[in-house]
Structures are given as C-alpha cells and as structure tokens.
Amino acid sequence: MNLENRNGLGVALAVALTMAGGATATSAADLCAGLPVDKAPHPMRPLARPALGAAVVDPDLGGVLRRITAVPDSGESPAIVPLYSTVSAWNADESRLILYHVGKGHELYDGRTYRFIRALDIDPADIEQVYWHTSDPDILFYVSGNRFVRYHVGTGQKEILHTFSFCTEASGGSDPMFTSFDSDVIGLQCDGRTFFYRLHDDLVSGLTATTLPSVQASPSGTLGWIGGYVVDLGMKVLRRLDLGNPWEHASLGRLSNGDDAYHAVAFDPGPLGSGIGSLVTHDMRTGNSKVVIGPATGYPYPPSGTHVSGLAYRQPGWVFLSIVGDPAGLGVLDNELVIADTTTGRVCRAAHHRSWGSDNPRLGYWAEPHVVPSPSGTRAVFASDWGGGSTVDAYVLELPVHRNLTASLSADHATALAGQTLTLSAAIHNPGVPAHADVYYVCLLPDGQQVVAYGPSGAVPGTWSNPAAWPALSAGVSLEAPFDFDRPSFQSIVWSGAAAPGTYRFLLLVTEKDALKDGRIDPWDLWAAAQAVVTYKP
Numbered sequence: 001m002n003l004e005n006r007n008g009l010g011v012a013l014a015v016a017l018t019m020a021g022g023a024t025a026t027s028a029a030d031l032c033a034g035l036p037v038d039k040a041p042h043p044m045r046p047l048a049r050p051a052l053g054a055a056v057v058d059p060d061l062g063g064v065l066r067r068i069t070a071v072p073d074s075g076e077s078p079a080i081v082p083l084y085s086t087v088s089a090w091n092a093d094e095s096r097l098i099l100y101h102v103g104k105g106h107e108l109y110d111g112r113t114y115r116f117i118r119a120l121d122i123d124p125a126d127i128e129q130v131y132w133h134t135s136d137p138d139i140l141f142y143v144s145g146n147r148f149v150r151y152h153v154g155t156g157q158k159e160i161l162h163t164f165s166f167c168t169e170a171s172g173g174s175d176p177m178f179t180s181f182d183s184d185v186i187g188l189q190c191d192g193r194t195f196f197y198r199l200h201d202d203l204v205s206g207l208t209a210t211t212l213p214s215v216q217a218s219p220s221g222t223l224g225w226i227g228g229y230v231v232d233l234g235m236k237v238l239r240r241l242d243l244g245n246p247w248e249h250a251s252l253g254r255l256s257n258g259d260d261a262y263h264a265v266a267f268d269p270g271p272l273g274s275g276i277g278s279l280v281t282h283d284m285r286t287g288n289s290k291v292v293i294g295p296a297t298g299y300p301y302p303p304s305g306t307h308v309s310g311l312a313y314r315q316p317g318w319v320f321l322s323i324v325g326d327p328a329g330l331g332v333l334d335n336e337l338v339i340a341d342t343t344t345g346r347v348c349r350a351a352h353h354r355s356w357g358s359d360n361p362r363l364g365y366w367a368e369p370h371v372v373p374s375p376s377g378t379r380a381v382f383a384s385d386w387g388g389g390s391t392v393d394a395y396v397l398e399l400p401v402h403r404n405l406t407a408s409l410s411a412d413h414a415t416a417l418a419g420q421t422l423t424l425s426a427a428i429h430n431p432g433v434p435a436h437a438d439v440y441y442v443c444l445l446p447d448g449q450q451v452v453a454y455g456p457s458g459a460v461p462g463t464w465s466n467p468a469a470w471p472a473l474s475a476g477v478s479l480e481a482p483f484d485f486d487r488p489s490f491q492s493i494v495w496s497g498a499a500a501p502g503t504y505r506f507l508l509l510v511t512e513k514d515a516l517k518d519g520r521i522d523p524w525d526l527w528a529a530a531q532a533v534v535t536y537k538p
Helices: 009-020
Strands: 055-057 064-067 096-101 105-110 116-119 130-132 139-144 147-152 158-163 185-190 193-198 203-209 224-226 229-231 237-240 250-254 260-266 277-283 289-293 306-309 318-323 336-341 347-352 379-384 393-398 406-411 415-417 421-430 436-444 450-455 458-463 474-478 483-494 502-512 526-537
Touching: 260 306, 277 318, 277 336, 289 336, 406 502, 421 502, 421 526
Parallel strands: 250 306, 406 526, 415 526
Antiparallel strands: 055 064, 064 393, 096 105, 105 116, 130 139, 139 147, 147 158, 185 193, 193 203, 224 229, 229 237, 250 260, 260 277, 277 289, 306 318, 318 336, 336 347, 379 393, 406 421, 421 483, 436 450, 436 474, 436 502, 450 458, 502 526
C-alpha cells in the first residue's frame, strides 16, 4: 500500500478550507425558520422532563429543548441557572458557557457539549455582573470592590485593569445590562456616582452624582441609558425615551441598521403615545418606538413574568423573550419562549419552557426562565422547574437553524487486494459557527498503534497514543462563514503486496483549535468525525 500523498491531498484541502472559511462575519440567519409564526393558541401538553444531556421536541411549538444540568435536590435553593437575560451566557466563539449554581457560585461549562468544566474562582459585584469579551473567547470581565478585573478563563489568571480610587464599591447597578458589543465600554456606579469606563485608553468619563441606578453602555459604545434617558459618554442628556415605566424588564441591543436599541416590555403607554406590548423597541438614536409584540400587532396584553434579551449580538435586530404568564401554558404567549425580528416584525414561538417562575412555591425567583441567546442566535439557554418542580435546571433551546457541523468519509470498496486502487471521498458541511478548528486526516494501521497522519507537506508516520505529534491537514480554519467542502476523489492510494494485511481505518477529524496539543483525543475535542474502514487481503 502506498500511503503517500498522490493527489496533493494536504495542500488541496488546506487551500480549499482556507478559501471556504476565510470570511469573518456570520451571515444573517432567519432564526424563525421552521417555527410557527401564527397567533393562535398552542396549549401546552404534558412532556416528560428529559434526562441530563438528552433533548426533547416541544410537541406544541416544535423547538428542541436539551437539558444541560441536573442539580441535586438538596439545600435551600437547588438551582443551576443563567446569570440573567441581559448578559451573555456564552463566550465569543460559543465554546464556553457560564451558569450560576445557587449557593455555590459561577460554573464553567463546555459551550457545545455542555460538559461541566469547573467552578470559577471569581468574585463579581453581583451574580449577573460577569461579562464575556465579545471577540476573545478566553476573556471575561467583572468588578470586585473598586477594581475592574480581566480574567483569563483558560489559565485562571486575574489582571486588575483599573482601580477606581475615588470610591470603594463599584458595580453595574441593581439592574445591569452588558458591555458595549466591542467590549470596550461599560457603565458602572460607585458610592453614589455613576460613570463610564473605557478599556482601550483606560479612561473614566461622565462621573456624575446621582440617585438613579447605574448608567448602562449602549452596544455601540457611544451612548448610555440611565433611568429612561439616553446620554453621551460625558453623561450629557440627549433625549428621553417615551417609556411609561423605565424600570420594566428590558435589554439593550442593536437594530439591523446598526442603531442602538432599548428593547422592553411595556404594560402602560408612554407619555407621548408609545405602545403597550411584550416587546416594544426604542431606537436610542432617534427616540422612535415600535410595538413588535403587543395588542397593536395582534398579540394579547403582555403577560406577567416577561424577560427580554437582545444578546444575539451577531444577529442584530433579533430579540428573545421568556414569558411566564399562566404557567399552564394555555393561551398565546403563556409559558413561551418567543423570538422576534424587530426589522420585519416577524415573530415566532419556539417552545414552552415549562417553568412556573415566581409562582414556584419553593424556588420563586430562581424558577424564572431568564432566557438569553447565544451570540449567533441559533441557541438560547434558560432555566426551568419543569412544571413547578422542586429543582431548577438549565436547558438549551436549539433552533432549527442550529445545524451541527458534519463530516463524511467513504471508500469505493471495503475490501482491497494487491494492486488495486482505493479512492476515498470526503465532505465537510459547515453551517457557519463562530469558531476556528483544526482538520486532521489520519490512517490507523492494522496493529492499532501506528498511524499515518497527513499534513500539508504529505504523509507523516506517528502513533495513535500521541496525537499531539500529528500534523493538521489544515490548521486554524475559520468556521465563521458557512461552506461545503466536497471532494469525490479526496485521496487515491494503491495497495502494494508489501502492505500489512488487516483492517485500515481512515479518519477525518474536525477538532477544536489546538485541542490535540494535550496529547489525547477527548470527546469534547471533536466538532465532527468520520471514518472509512477498509480490509486489505494480499
């Protein structure tokens, strides 16, 4: 058998994948694809709670619900939940996820397999005041005392970026939002004063004494929101939004045109006539408002227990809602997870979250769903007591547009004889994932130990027990833009009489970037894997 690279295999794949995955922006997705967009009741039917790691399909609305934690029923408040609807649960490339274990602290999970990784050694000002960096997946920020801290998740290293020496206890306020969407500006308060902190030049601006809760930075990093007012970074008031009550549940986000937006539930009209609804969007630049989900657009008066999230920051204009209302889930919007395109007004109802929220007699607040989408918007994490139960776990809503990356590999015959030519076909389908990956192509020889790994320069001998030494066929491939790699004649090899008889396993592996450098292949390292098995008989 000639295991050498007959068709320029390594170079061809490396070039093809680099070209296919070279884009740097996620393409716009229709997050409502495959979900009901009507306004008719879909009464909630019974559904057994899935086991840890298992997924079920909501029988009424069609969304896929995956259980990702299983908290023991012990202690005062047995619950593992998202931090809050206004802060991102996932990191920039969606490879890591933070949840809060009540009574224990913040916990880190794999953002794709949902495997528990470890407890985080952090001490933020409040539960929800932990802020992932939106482009560096290893970084998060928090305030501790009067110090602004940058935390490296991979190593646990903490760096104090700034000490606010003019005060003692800083925080994001009683109802914090997120940072600007470039992770450069954050709004804070400390000892009766509020201000902006800008990271890139270590600048405090707009320091102002106030009795209002903390100012919040807009996604663009050029505006702020405080008590219904839009301000600039010097804390100058630019306009007042037309809000009946500026303290209802809300989230900052971006519109599809790039403008900053204040997305809120409104139980009363604004003084100037802005509408009522479960989702009313206010353009912070112009002050214009729009009812997206409310009586004016054919939906009922907003149910209670509604939370809003505009944190799908790679899908501007899209907003997620978790609504409790009637926990029985009989009416429109009751007990539903809802997704809205604020540009077109299209609204879809994805699933019943099955949580009683504050009506849970034991867990109250911890049973509020507090939905928050992933940066790509194709998934969302929420909490649920699953029908008023005694524990609350975290679940992930996986939308129909959330398609896993797949790989396939096949041989044109399963048994080979001396002198025959074997042709292998390979394909990789990438729906667009905010991450980078390494691609490996390896042949495991019949002894189960020796391998031939293919790199851009050709075949390299190695061992199964030391994948750290394998060359990647293509390293650091961007998965950001969708692509399909399809090669019917991926590799051709000729079997020689000198080849060892037995079973040869050809493996195509797509892994997390640098995942094999630790010298082992763990299940969570793999984005996708495929094999072709060929038996050689001399």
